[in-house]
Amino acid sequence: MLSAESLKKIDHEVTKYPADQKQSAVMSALAIAQDEKGWLANETMDFVAHYLGMPAIAVYEVATFYNMYNLQPVGRYKFTVCTNLPCALSGGNDAAAHLKQKLGIGFNQTTTDGKFTLKEGECMGACGDAPVLLVNNKRMCSFMSCEKIDQLLEELSK
Amino acid sequence: MTQLTQILLAGLNPSDPNDWRLRSYEQREGYAALRKILNEKIPPDTIIGEVKKSALRGRGGAGFPTGLKWSFMPKQYEGDKYLVCNSDEGEPGTFKDRDIMHHNPHSLIEGMAIGAYAMGIRTGYNYIHGEIWDTYERMEEAIDEARSAGLLGDNILGSGFSFQLYNHHGYGAYICGEETALLESLEGKKGQPRFKPPFPASFGLYGKPTTINNTETFASVPWIIRNGGEKFLQIGKPNNGGTKIFSVSGHVNKPGNYEVPMGTPFAKLLEMAGGMRGGRKLKACIPGGSSMPVLPGDIMMRTDMDYDSIAKAGSFLGSGAVIIMDDTTCMVKALERLSYFYYEESCGQCTPCREGTGWLYRVVHRIETGKGRIEDLDLLNNVADNIQGRTICALGDAAAMPVRAMIQHFRDEFIYHIEHKKCMV
Numbered sequence: 217m218l219s220a221e222s223l224k225k226i227d228h229e230v231t232k233y234p235a236d237q238k239q240s241a242v243m244s245a246l247a248i249a250q251d252e253k254g255w256l257a258n259e260t261m262d263f264v265a266h267y268l269g270m271p272a273i274a275v276y277e278v279a280t281f282y283n284m285y286n287l288q289p290v291g292r293y294k295f296t297v298c299t300n301l302p303c304a305l306s307g308g309n310d311a312a313a314h315l316k317q318k319l320g321i322g323f324n325q326t327t328t329d330g331k332f333t334l335k336e337g338e339c340m341g342a343c344g345d346a347p348v349l350l351v352n353n354k355r356m357c358s359f360m361s362c363e364k365i366d367q368l369l370e371e372l373s374k
Numbered sequence: 375m376t377q378l379t380q381i382l383l384a385g386l387n388p389s390d391p392n393d394w395r396l397r398s399y400e401q402r403e404g405y406a407a408l409r410k411i412l413n414e415k416i417p418p419d420t421i422i423g424e425v426k427k428s429a430l431r432g433r434g435g436a437g438f439p440t441g442l443k444w445s446f447m448p449k450q451y452e453g454d455k456y457l458v459c460n461s462d463e464g465e466p467g468t469f470k471d472r473d474i475m476h477h478n479p480h481s482l483i484e485g486m487a488i489g490a491y492a493m494g495i496r497t498g499y500n501y502i503h504g505e506i507w508d509t510y511e512r513m514e515e516a517i518d519e520a521r522s523a524g525l526l527g528d529n530i531l532g533s534g535f536s537f538q539l540y541n542h543h544g545y546g547a548y549i550c551g552e553e554t555a556l557l558e559s560l561e562g563k564k565g566q567p568r569f570k571p572p573f574p575a576s577f578g579l580y581g582k583p584t585t586i587n588n589t590e591t592f593a594s595v596p597w598i599i600r601n602g603g604e605k606f607l608q609i610g611k612p613n614n615g616g617t618k619i620f621s622v623s624g625h626v627n628k629p630g631n632y633e634v635p636m637g638t639p640f641a642k643l644l645e646m647a648g649g650m651r652g653g654r655k656l657k658a659c660i661p662g663g664s665s666m667p668v669l670p671g672d673i674m675m676r677t678d679m680d681y682d683s684i685a686k687a688g689s690f691l692g693s694g695a696v697i698i699m700d701d702t703t704c705m706v707k708a709l710e711r712l713s714y715f716y717y718e719e720s721c722g723q724c725t726p727c728r729e730g731t732g733w734l735y736r737v738v739h740r741i742e743t744g745k746g747r748i749e750d751l752d753l754l755n756n757v758a759d760n761i762q763g764r765t766i767c768a769l770g771d772a773a774a775m776p777v778r779a780m781i782q783h784f785r786d787e788f789i790y791h792i793e794h795k796k797c798m799v
Contacts, residue, residue, distance in 0.1 A: 232499075232540035232541075232542065233540075234454075234580065237561070237562075237580060239561065239562035239563075240542070240560060240561055240562045241562065242562040243542070243543065243544070243545055243559070243562065244542070244543060246545070247504075247543070247545055268562075270562070274562075274563070277563070277564050278562065278563065278564060281547060281564040281565065281721075282504070282544070282545040282546045282547045282565075283545075283546040283547065284504055284505070284545040284546035285545060285546075299711070300466045300664075300711065300712075300715055301466055301467075301664060301697060301708055301711045301712055301715075302466055302467045302623035302624055302664075302695075302697050304708075304711055305623070305624040305625055305697070305698075305699060305703070306623070306624065306625075306629065337505075338464070338466075338546075338548060338715055338718060338719060339464050339465065339466040339467075339468075339548065339664075339715070340464075340503075340505035340506070341463040341464055341468060341469050341471070341472050341503050341505060341506055342469050342472065342505075342506070343466065343467050343468070343469050343621065343623035343629070343695070343697075344469050344621060344622070344623055344629040344630045344631065345469075345629075346623065346629070350505060353504070353505075353507065353545075354507040354508075355507075356505070356506065356507070356508065
């Protein structure tokens with residue numbers, strides 16, 4: 217259900233916690249599963265539950281509580297733009313508007329070619345670098361002027 | 375350039391990509407404090423006493439005296455105890471812990487190891503905000519370095535003291551910055567805060583005695599041990615020891631982190647951040663992160679940056695996030711965005727917060743969109759009253775306080791919005 221490489225990563229995470237507390241690894245296990253699959257289908261979450269010896273409902277609870285998990289398919293690149301107050305004071309809304317216009321989609325939508333999904337995010341803890349956005353949860357892009365957004369889109373469109 | 379007094383970011387060379395590594399840290403006296411403690415077998419109580427003397431207060435937001443917190447841990451406890459670092463930095467405006475972990479990760483590791491020694495703890499976790507993945511990876515590498523050098527793990531430097539430290543990442547939930555929500559999250563559950571008491575020192579991670587401190591708090595400890603608590607205290611002011619990193623964001627020329635002694639005048643900090651963008655007028659400032667009350671610019675310009683001075687001015691130092699707003703800022707719109715944030719991030723456990731944050735957002739939203747009524751101002755205060763102090767954790771208070779302060783200080787602007795159905799600015 218998950219690749220050997222993903223399982224190896226999950227096994228490493230499990231070693232961080234006491235032997236009777238494997239459940240502590242569920243957040244990283246879901247993140248690893250999502251990196252491989254793109255999103256968390258029920259059967260993926262069921263697999264993680266079985267792998268960590270947890271009830272499936274306990275895994276669903278976690279996946280639905282933390283907002284970086286994708287509970288539905290997303291585009292190849294998910295952009296999450298911070299529009300919280302400190303970012304908004306320094307162009308966060310302009311960055312979001314520029315992305316919407318360039319991609320022709322609104323928040324929580326995916327381009328028809330399945331390439332890009334746009335999300336509105338909350339504070340990423342990088343307010344000094346505003347505007348900021350995340351690509352696929354893990355790559356943070358700072359000082360995202362319209363020009364830099366255009367460069368990013370060009371890079372990812374190749 | 376004025377002479378900088380720095381502890382946390384002292385001696386760092388941002389142009390050197392390897393400056394964060396163990397070797398560079400050791401050149402900056404890194405791990406000297408831990409070595410001294412282990413070589414000289416300094417009694418744990420002496421270390422806690424030194425931290426108490428320093429007047430180091432929690433840098434995450436609450437400002438609780440660190441030495442006192444450490445002394446709450448049961449000493450004669452058979453079984454596991456845990457040390458947890460709260461690096462879940464998601465308070466809007468705050469971005470200091472990220473810089474500490476990115477540029478000086480070993481200061482955190484050493485600080486945690488010293489804390490573990492002082493409290494007789496063998497296992498620690500560093501809970502890192504999920505959005506800063508490269509910082510998580512850096513911390514993973516830094517812990518590996520420390521372990522390989524015998525500075526973490528079993529029998530550290532042959533002293534018989536063992537301390538295992540691991541990183542754990544969040545994945546997008548502001549509430550996990552609340553310490554008991556963070557513990558739930560570490561246990562692999564939804565991050566819903568626990569009722570206190572019992573406090574974590576008696577019932578924490580996996581039900582075991584646990585101490586939780588902020589990243590910046592731990593990172594201050596090695597310096598205190600190397601130089602003495604008294605010296606740390608003297609850098610700041612009584613009851614407000616040491617330096618503090620202020621994260622300055624918003625309408626300034628040079629947003630960023632500035633480490634200054636406690637008690638530095640706000641005007642000085644604003645100058646360090648390059649002054650107001652475009653030379654505009656300072657209208658308002660939230661001095662301690664989005665959860666704290668906003669203060670008008672003229673009050674801020676007369677205030678010093680330490681816990682007690684900011685409290686006297688009517689707000690809180692909080693996490694040290696200084697959000698600067700100039701005279702083009704619509705305060706109704708600013709509050710609308712903050713209220714949306716708390717509505718979005720309420721964990722849903724307590725009714726006053728789950729329902730009340732929705733009320734706050736919807737009422738501010740209707741004022742912002744020209745549908746407000748004059749009674750709405752009383753309604754907002756009423757909803758805030760019914761949230762604050764009536765929830766398990768402080769998120770409810772954090773949603774209520776900005777509303778009250780915004781209406782108190784910028785009432786005219788809210789009334790103008792309601793009467794003219796548009797912004798004053």
